[in-house]
Amino acid sequence: MRHLKKVETVLRQATTEGLLGQHHPVAGFIDVQGVRDSVTALHEAFAHVPDVLHAFAVKACPLVPVLRLLADAGMGCETASPGETRLALAAGFAPERIVLDSPAKTRAEIREALTLGISLNADNLPELDRIDALRPADSRSVLGLRVNPQVGGGTIAAMSTATPHSKFGVALDDPGARARVLDAFRQRPWLTRLHAHVGSQGCPLPLIAQGLAALHRLAEEINAHLGRRQVTSLDLGGGLPVNFSDDTVAPTFRDYVRVLTDTEPALLDGRYQVVTEFGRSLLAKNGFTAAVVEYVKDSGGRRIALTHAGAQVAARTVFMPEAWPVRVTAHGPNGLLKTTHRVPQDVAGPLCFAGDVVAHERLLPELSEGDVVVLHDTGAYYFSAPWAYNSLPRPGVYGIRHRGGEVSFAPVRTPQTLEEVVEESGSSHVEALLPGFGPFGRP
Numbered sequence: 001m002r003h004l005k006k007v008e009t010v011l012r013q014a015t016t017e018g019l020l021g022q023h024h025p026v027a028g029f030i031d032v033q034g035v036r037d038s039v040t041a042l043h044e045a046f047a048h049v050p051d052v053l054h055a056f057a058v059k060a061c062p063l064v065p066v067l068r069l070l071a072d073a074g075m076g077c078e079t080a081s082p083g084e085t086r087l088a089l090a091a092g093f094a095p096e097r098i099v100l101d102s103p104a105k106t107r108a109e110i111r112e113a114l115t116l117g118i119s120l121n122a123d124n125l126p127e128l129d130r131i132d133a134l135r136p137a138d139s140r141s142v143l144g145l146r147v148n149p150q151v152g153g154g155t156i157a158a159m160s161t162a163t164p165h166s167k168f169g170v171a172l173d174d175p176g177a178r179a180r181v182l183d184a185f186r187q188r189p190w191l192t193r194l195h196a197h198v199g200s201q202g203c204p205l206p207l208i209a210q211g212l213a214a215l216h217r218l219a220e221e222i223n224a225h226l227g228r229r230q231v232t233s234l235d236l237g238g239g240l241p242v243n244f245s246d247d248t249v250a251p252t253f254r255d256y257v258r259v260l261t262d263t264e265p266a267l268l269d270g271r272y273q274v275v276t277e278f279g280r281s282l283l284a285k286n287g288f289t290a291a292v293v294e295y296v297k298d299s300g301g302r303r304i305a306l307t308h309a310g311a312q313v314a315a316r317t318v319f320m321p322e323a324w325p326v327r328v329t330a331h332g333p334n335g336l337l338k339t340t341h342r343v344p345q346d347v348a349g350p351l352c353f354a355g356d357v358v359a360h361e362r363l364l365p366e367l368s369e370g371d372v373v374v375l376h377d378t379g380a381y382y383f384s385a386p387w388a389y390n391s392l393p394r395p396g397v398y399g400i401r402h403r404g405g406e407v408s409f410a411p412v413r414t415p416q417t418l419e420e421v422v423e424e425s426g427s428s429h430v431e432a433l434l435p436g437f438g439p440f441g442r443p
């Protein structure tokens with residue numbers, strides 16, 4: 001209930017300040033102290049590991065002020081594209097606290113990382129050949145190889161990265177693969193890290209632990225084979241699943257460490273430096289989306305609320321509702337939880353395709369025009385990663401601070417204006433396709 005009281009206060013204040021309402025019918029909110037508490041919980045769970053870098057997976061919340069907050073809280077960060085690396089640098093992460101993991105790094109991207117001293121995990125053996133050619137002799141980058149322990153998938157295929165045919169990493173159990181990996185390390189004394197990211201939401205802890213146990217055994221095998229401790233660090237990836245059904249944080253980072261330690265006792269015993277790359281588990285429960293109800297109608301006996309939260313802020317939920325259900329609560333225009341009688345309703349979004357529904361036949365207090373719906377636990381991979389379909393502007397995102405019963409807001413991302421939408425849609429080339437214009441139209 002405490003959580004919902006806070007949400008009510010945020011909605012009331014955001015409406016009063018005009019951050020949410022007629023002009024801005026959808027907005028995202030991030031609980032600043034909640035993020036800090038999650039980072040603390042992560043650090044505490046690994047407190048017994050002497051050398052550990054917790055790198056936040058930027059894709060889970062690619063917003064510079066959030067990254068800055070995480071840096072200030074003691075995190076490093078994991079990036080997977082030139083854009084994400086740029087965000088990490090803009091947020092003030094030191095290059096040696098950035099880990100670059102993209103599966104399709106260009107030569108330019110590799111060169112930049114090696115020059116700046118950003119750590120990098122090669123996705124495959126051909127990428128190691130590129131690094132051979134590009135690595136400055138004095139590069140400070142820690143270099144690793146991503147492997148796929150092929151332990152299988154979880155309940156969401158698109159989130160399962162350790163399946164036999166996954167596109168990520170060197171598939172360890174393929175014929176001849178181990179020998180090729182051993183060779184790759186023998187030929188490159190600077191290759192000192194092994195990396196695996198077994199999967200994200202939907203992958204149970206024992207499966208993740210099984211994959212990371214295989215990672216540890218491989219490190220031991222390489223070091224034994226080479227007769228020297230060349231592999232000195234293990235990057236365990238992220239993937240702690242999030243409970244989207246209520247306010248409970250489960251599993252916790254402590255649960256993760258316990259299952260890992262039970263499965264492979266030597267994994268966290270301090271002989272290897274450890275890197276983690278959690279994303280969803282740090283941010284999801286620290287954010288929510290609020291959207292105004294524009295109309296209510298009945299269709300074929302079904303009640304439908306047409307709101308401003310659709311696939312542009314909840315793409316996964318809309319396209320895979322079974323895999324990504326979100327909790328929705330119904331609030332009046334003043335932010336207070338509605339207590340009117342509950343009826344099954346579709347909570348639909350504003351986009352022009354029929355599937356744009358974030359909750360199907362959900363039992364909720366009867367919604368009406370001007371009400372607000374809240375999509376809970378959407379602090380990662382939701383409003384921070386909007387989709388530009390129908391030219392909808394990116395909604396504003398606000399940091400929230402609670403003091404006593406009061407709440408104050410900090411700007412995280414300014415709501416996109418329609419002028420900006422027009423601009424990014426090519427308005428500076430408005431006449432480029434007309435006859436007589438541009439290189440092909442020239443007489």
Ligand SMILES: *Cc1c(COP(=O)(O)O)cnc(C)c1O
Nearest residue numbers: 057197200238239277278279280
């Ligand atoms: C997405 C990703 C992560 C973060 O996963 P979460 O499920 O958000 O914790 C970490 N590492 C890699 C390589 C990833 O692709």
